[in-house]
Amino acid sequence: MRKVPVSPAIVGRVSAKTIRNRPGHLPLVTKGAIITASVVDALLRRGKTWVWVKDEIFPEFEADEVVSQETREVLTTALGQIFRDAASPKKLNRERQEDLLSNAVRRLVEEVAANDDVVVNIGRVRAWDNYTFEHSVHVATLATVIGKRMLMTDDQLVRLGTGAILHDLGKVTVPQEILHKPGPLTDEEFEIVKSHARNGWDMVHEGYQNIMPTSSIVILQHHERLDGSGYPQGLKGDDIYIFSRITAVADVLDAVRAERNYRRTYRPTEVLRIMLQDAGVRLDAAAVEIALRHVSLVSAGEIVRLTNGQLGMVTGLNVGEPLRPVVSVVADDLDRAMPIEEMDLSGTSLQIADVLDEWPPAVLEQIKGAGGQIPH
């Protein structure tokens, strides 16, 4: 199975997992069921940006995930309630919302701690409308993984994770037309977008008493950069709190992997170049180093093109090798099907050059033509 973005293109595919709107609710689609147009509509309405489908070439493949689907759903639900109510003058239920969020972040910390030795498989965020929620869950996961590697205590990780998941709360004050504007922003519009850092921080201070200042500072500071080029205060170096420096790395890493409608997608090699360029200059060097060791720039289940032109699917990840996972190669550089071969790229001169959304039709045709078997 592999992850595909939710779009009308997936109608007719077989769902590889049962997907629920919320834990305990009736499923939107069950494992093994065909995805219909109404399922796609329901998924999009419920804020799902991607689903697992059975892969055409590797129907049996299953990717491990560091954070369970259920925990991600709990986090998204808690975050959704806070985002919906944050901008409203009424302060009903805020304590309950804070409880829900802190329980959800605790689950996240527990799961990250239990999967100590793995590389994080975050996947790409694509669908625009639900970008903020899914991105926030990714940022909290990445920040927690980085903090764990910095030997933070569970309590510190919960405070870091809480700040990280709320980092873009102030986006609720930015008009939708500006947030979703295709094309570049005017200077004035950019100033409005920049106000989300301070606005989010103000909102937490005014409305959420149980969120610790060491968490909420992340909302204010996540766009500050070590060299003073960030905003809103232009802080430098250690004047930026460690939780904020970690969240900045997680935010940039996930944002450059994301596909936004006004921005081209970066190839994994470009993501690596951007992160290395900024390490120690704009972004915390230790946090970048940990992120690049323990966060893969491709995900298991993604279709990739290697630097020698061969095509395959990522089937395993390697610690310390963000561009050299294990790949099951299925076709050569001219998309001619070849016997499937599992290749561990670690220690080789090969790496990932590009990530594809689907298998090229020519490759699928050859494999189907061979009765689903690739000739040996």
Ligand SMILES: [Fe+2]
């Ligand atoms: Fe932000």
